[in-house]
Amino acid sequence: MIGFITRRLLQSIVVVLLVTVIVFILLHLLPGGPARAQLGTRATPAAIANFNHQMGYDRPVPVQYWDWLKHLVTGNLGFSVKFNQSVSSLIGERLPKTLVLTVLSTLFALVVAIPLGMIQAVKRNHAADYTITCWAFIFYATPPFFLGVVLIVVFSVYLPILPAEAPQSSSLGVILSQPAGLILPVLTLALVTIAQFSRYMRSSVIENLAEDYVRTARAKGAGERIVLIRHVLRNSLIPVATLLGLSLPTIFSGALITEAVFNFPGIGQLFWTAAQTQDYPIMLGITVLVGLATVIGSLLADLAYAVLDPRVRYA
């Protein structure tokens, strides 16, 4: 077990380093660059050269990378000229909001998807199963921004009961104090996840229902409810826990779109703004942060798998 953890940890470090290298290379392949974006199309070559010199963009790429990496280790993600603020403070300001959005929607998705998947598995090939499967396919196939707009049309235009825009504030407290504004963004993000999770839950429960321990429990006279909740549910959650760890990138991609639809001031929106103005330090900082979260997520998923399922033993 310890050997496995060490190996996975080392692998994770390599992966995170590769993420930084890939992102850095991609950024420096882009023509134009931040000087153009910052100084405008009519900037003189001299002004651009001066800007690049000031920002250190005229040094060789490996040198820039090494420098950036050294700063990264100390928590310094650089400075955004556009926002006139350090990247870490920008991210620190917006990350909690994205976390609120993603955590709430993931929790909501789990609370809905787990019972749905169980119902589908128990009523396999009955009307309920087909109905839920059908909706899961539809929600999975709907572009999140289209879903968001449909929700806005229904709940803000026809039945004006919910605001169409997320609360606007730089403080997390203000956003949390207007929960009505969070309902539509959380729902938008959750619906796609529910579609995905319920499919997994369904097949996981179906697999577990065929196991010997279920037959044993039934033979011992356990009621169907006890069998389902005490035995099948607990074992069926194992793959869902793994899936949760692996779906972080998807959830962040969804958050980016959702934030754009509802004008939600999170890191997705920050990244989008930064991409439009080619604000390198912000793009680098966010990507590395999300990459790190993903790597940790999949590491935890692997470990959770070993802890939750006694049959799994890593050498």
Next chain:
Amino acid sequence: MTAIPADDAALADSPHVRGPKGRGTVARTVSAFVESKLAVVGLGIVVAFIVFCYVGPLVYHTDQVHIDLSQATLPPSGAHPLGTNEVGYDQLGRLMVGGQSSLEVGVAAALLATVFGTLWGAIAGYAGGFIDSAMMRIVDALLAVPALFLLLFLASIARPTIGLLILVIAFISWLGPARLVRGQALTLRTRDYVTSVRLMGGGPLRAILRHIAPNTIGTVVVNATFQVADAILIVAALSFLGLGIPPPAANWGDMLSNGINYTYDGYWWLIYPPGLAIVLVVVAFNLIGDALRDSFEVRLQKR
């Protein structure tokens, strides 16, 4: 090369494991696919859209190049069954033309991603050891960055064209097939017929191209079907983020994200037709993929 999954390649000739009516693996796969009603529905939707997008413009002539502001945002009527958009293009005709590029980008990106991913995975799995680790860590690293974040990087390189869009989408889509194929290649390379290639003096290239890659075809085809669906969704997301193909070219994603600007003006015909077209086609490809997976998974079939 026939579409026989690896496990059955040897068994297919043996009379004992044939289906109840003595059919072979290919026939069984095909019939399992046809028997799945959902697959037929999915295939029907895809064929209907192909006809709509490619034959439709031959019957229903519209001008999709010159703007006509006097005809802008007309509601549906006899002359324009689905109305017109904000610069006067006929919406029904645009749906046909836009569908062409949505489908083309989806299929081309999926094909490119699948071929590249399959080769990458087959090489990594066949090579094993350090090469395998190095190649798969690159895949892990790219997977750790959310797809949309990578796309925003790549798509901001230049003014998007169809070719660039296909490349960019393929760039983030090859990771899935690479992982799947690598997993299969790890077991395939120990098979007798692969080791005998080596014994007979065949190089690694021959083993990978002629024996390993073709034997993963089942997994690969299923995955490619899902890739088409995902690619169409990615095009839509990129259009929404302002990185679509500039007009007069059209695709459903651009049409939908354009229409969304008019949510509050009540121009529903600009939003729902392209939106529904995307949902229907993506559902259809997912249905086909699911049915294909079931029909390749011999394990799940009643023999």
